[in-house]
Amino acid sequence: MKKLLSVFFAITLLLGMVFSPTMGFASNDGKNEYLVQFDGKIEKGLLKAFGVKDQEILHTFDLLPVVTLKLTEKQANALVNNPKIKYVEENAQVQALVQTIPWGINKVQSQEVFNLGYSGNGMKVAILDTGIDRYHEDLFTNVKGGFSVFTDSANRDPYYDGSGHGTHVAGTVAAVDNDLGVLGVARHADLYAVKVLNNSGSGSYEGIAKGIEWSIQNGMDIINMSLGGSSSSAILEQWCNLAYNEGVLVVAAAGNSGRRNGRGDTVGYPAKYASVIAVAATDQSDNRGSFSSTGPAVELSAPGVGILSTTPNNNYASYNGTSMASPHVAGVAALIWEAKPNLTNVQLRQLLQQTAKNLGDSNQYGYGLVQPLAAIQQ
Ligand SMILES: [Ca+2]
Numbered sequence: 533m534k535k536l537l538s539v540f541f542a543i544t545l546l547l548g549m550v551f552s553p554t555m556g557f558a559s560n561d562g563k564n565e566y567l568v569q570f571d572g573k574i575e576k577g578l579l580k581a582f583g584v585k586d587q588e589i590l591h592t593f594d595l596l597p598v599v600t601l602k603l604t605e606k607q608a609n610a611l612v613n614n615p616k617i618k619y620v621e622e623n624a625q626v627q628a629l630v631q632t633i634p635w636g637i638n639k640v641q642s643q644e645v646f647n648l649g650y651s652g653n654g655m656k657v658a659i660l661d662t663g664i665d666r667y668h669e670d671l672f673t674n675v676k677g678g679f680s681v682f683t684d685s686a687n688r689d690p691y692y693d694g695s696g697h698g699t700h701v702a703g704t705v706a707a708v709d710n711d712l713g714v715l716g717v718a719r720h721a722d723l724y725a726v727k728v729l730n731n732s733g734s735g736s737y738e739g740i741a742k743g744i745e746w747s748i749q750n751g752m753d754i755i756n757m758s759l760g761g762s763s764s765s766a767i768l769e770q771w772c773n774l775a776y777n778e779g780v781l782v783v784a785a786a787g788n789s790g791r792r793n794g795r796g797d798t799v800g801y802p803a804k805y806a807s808v809i810a811v812a813a814t815d816q817s818d819n820r821g822s823f824s825s826t827g828p829a830v831e832l833s834a835p836g837v838g839i840l841s842t843t844p845n846n847n848y849a850s851y852n853g854t855s856m857a858s859p860h861v862a863g864v865a866a867l868i869w870e871a872k873p874n875l876t877n878v879q880l881r882q883l884l885q886q887t888a889k890n891l892g893d894s895n896q897y898g899y900g901l902v903q904p905l906a907a908i909q910q
């Protein structure tokens with residue numbers, strides 16, 4: 533029987549942010565603002581001949597023969613064809629390019645660690661998920677490779693993410709530091725799209741095993757699995773153990789089956805295996821997300837409520853889930869490992885535990901919130 537897994541998210545799509553393209557200044561008299569450059573000196577008489585009134589000459593520049601004019605499209609087209617006019621350009625609106633830093637990035641001390649000189653350089657992080665949109669404006673410089681376990685035409689491309697889940701997870705690990713979009717925890721880490729879930733967010737234990745095998749064979753440092761199922765598999769556990777014994781740090785979402793009262797053992801697989809770090813989700817006040825799975829296997833906590841990150845086609849959205857928490861830990865691990873390259877994966881894991889901020893009930897929070905600053909300074 534093929535056991536089906538599903539992604540640990542899908543609770544709420546809080547908001548979609550689309551950065552709109554630039555627009556000209558439109559006005560209600562059918563005229564728009566244009567920048568007009570003369571070939572030679574400014575000739576206001578020429579403008580008058582084209583029907584431009586004095587009050588429609590909005591500005592005259594000093595250093596170049598350029599004027600700002602209010603023109604109809606017809607006037608603009610006519611001016612373009614005059615030999616005394618060099619350029620006619622619409623005065624396009626320039627938008628301030630702004631990069632939003634999602635709250636979770638500061639919560640896990642990414643900027644403080646960056647200021648010490650660490651940003652995940654040289655660390656290879658495999659995102660075992662629905663694929664990564666490698667053409668995303670805020671990811672493409674960091675996506676360095678990929679592999680799909682599927683052979684059908686809809687799912688065989690690891691860089692096609694029909695779900696958006698994998699692209700979101702990837703952005704939390706390593707969205708690029710530029711003037712747009714968001715910022716990842718480890719802004720210079722290398723991302724690898726290992727597509728083990730199809731465009732509907734489903735996959736099999738066999739597929740995950742293939743993804744883990746690829747990750748080992750291709751020298752991945754960290755595996756992030758923001759996925760899981762409720763049934764155990766001895767074979768999947770062996771694959772996780774194999775990766776761990778080969779020196780890979782294996783991080784997974786604890787699951788979104790938590791009860792509101794925080795009781796019970798609801799951690800899914802593979803997070804529940806001893807070789808895998810199970811990550812719980814917290815909010816901005818360091819409280820457990822009410823959905824976050826609980827139990828003795830929970831090892832670390834990270835932001836997972838209202839997490840803004842990348843989604844396909846240059847979009848951004850805010851999701852909830854332990855799927856969003858796990859990549860915060862994967863990113864933090866990349867930062868620490870870059871700073872302390874001689875640590876084994878077992879030592880790195882111990883350091884993550886020892887330096888986490890205690891948040892209370894270990895069944896809900898494990899050792900607590902990951903805090904790389906103390907780990908790096910230790
Ligand atoms: Ca960015």
